[in-house]
Amino acid sequence: MLSGFTLVRNAVTIDFPIVPAIRSVLEVCDEVVVNVGKSEDETRDLVASIDDRASAFSIRCGLQQRQSHDLQRDAARDEACRGSWGIYIQADEVLHERGARILKEQVAEWDKDQRVEGLL
Secondary structure, three states, X not given: OEEEEEEEOOOOXXXXXXXXXXXXXXXXXXXXXXXXXXXXXXXXXXXXXXXOOEXXXXXXXXXXXXXXXXXXXXXXXXXXXXXXXXXXXXXXXXXXXXXXXXXXXXXXXXXXXXXXXXXX
């Protein structure tokens, strides 16, 4: 299982391209976890409306808005992702469809090899 994960807040207000980012990894991932920070707009609703495989969750475990980007990213990965493989995508990036296909093929090829910890 491949989990995609990202984090975002106030995407509507600042016109951040979170929808294309999430859709680009949905093509290859079994789930996409989005850590939606405390937003003053409809970011959570926007993310929740993309696809039923994109699960939005708010920051938990006492993480504050001022916590580091790394801690918020790790919360998405560690607390919500169920896959044995993960791909992190920033909220302003997209995974090219050719790259998505290659990633899916490589994960399938190397999934059972205990020597492999990650792909570059």
